[in-house]
Amino acid sequence: MKFPDLHLLHNRVANLLEQNRTALLCVVGIDRMSSLNALYGREVGDVVLESISERLALYASEGLFFRIGQDQFVFLLEKYEEEKLASRLNYIHETISLPVQVASKSIYFTVSIGISVIGIDAKSGDGAVSHAEMALKAVKQEGGKNWQRFTKEMKEAHQRKIHIQQELQTALQRNEFTLNYQPIVTHKGDIATVEALIRWNNELLGFVSPAEFIPVAEESGAIIEIGNWVLGEAAKMTNKLPPSISIAVNVSAKQLLDRQFISHIRTYLAKVPPGRIEIEVTETALMHNPELAAENLRQANYMGITSSIDDFGVGHSNLAYLHQFVVSKIKLDRSFVVNMLHQREARAICRAVASLGAELDLKVVGEGVETVEQAQALMDVGCYTFQGYLFEKPLPEAKLLTAIDKDYSALLKQ
């Protein structure tokens, strides 16, 4: 199908604005297009795209619809009634999502739509497209298969993200990162491991949580340098801690699946005795590319770096794969620990993970332990190692060094 030139859209938007008229600019995206291509092949993916564009042609005012990017379309809807907008969009969304027939096979897929109202949400063609794209992104973040209109909160979130991304580029040079260390405590009351948790205090943004900036750093690629800095700092810290205490370092998916990962490990952890540093990776990171992840963990293990699965139970894991990864520890996600006292299902999961650990010879750590009742409940199901505010919050280096000889066993008694 031949698409009209995008400048026609800009002309039309300028016309509408001149006449003080409003119109909907809709950006349509196919959810998980790459999985669709991987599953059925690129030719089938192309047929799906073609069918969607034929469907859109039925709705677009004056034939104004365009393909932007690999799997996104823009179309303009000028005739709509404000009060019937939701049902109209539901209808459009539903009809363009209908399965496509390819060689007598039904191909199922889902689509998301982001919308901005020209004249209200945006005052230019570029603005309208970029705001509708923000709305589309918001839909996709919530799982796709839906439509949403642009809001100013989306723009604020977008601007903050850009700001974070810019500041991250120079944060290392400006020495804005530090590491805190949170003890992981055994049922006997001593520290087995400390988890290194990064802290960022930026001159403009102030303190930004890693939960907010790590995903941005992953997306921009800055995580590789930041992650290497964390490895280097953790390596230095091993010299300040007794040999019985290891340091756990979080490694993100991008790092683990980077082609240089093993050479970075070699560079930054060269002088660290075996067993002193372990890496924590999430199930989702492992499942992204299980073969490469397994290979990198195996090579790291060969160099004396053990691995743990972080946030176990909430990611996309596949138990059949578990044995392919050389891991020695599972960290039971905080959500199960929080709920285990009042939710049978959560308790059942904790018990199942603890016995899985016992069967497979993996240590199990309960995360986010805040009360003695939670620690007790974990021991009742067979989990004897804990991390959480009950024992210690993440501590700056100096505070950690005064805590390493502490006996936490009194905290485990009611």
Ligand code: C2E
């Ligand atoms: P995580 O790896 O699951 O780390 C545990 C998080 O839970 C930490 O949040 C910790 O402060 C918090 N926490 C510990 N005990 C408790 C508790 O009893 N109650 C509650 N409510 N929270 C508890 P933090 O430090 O904000 O880190 C958030 C996430 O950011 C980490 O989750 C990890 O995914 C990521 N992160 C932190 N540092 C690094 C890093 O150096 N590299 C990478 N790639 N990711 C990091």
Ligand code: CA
């Ligand atoms: Ca972790």
Ligand code: CA
């Ligand atoms: Ca965790």
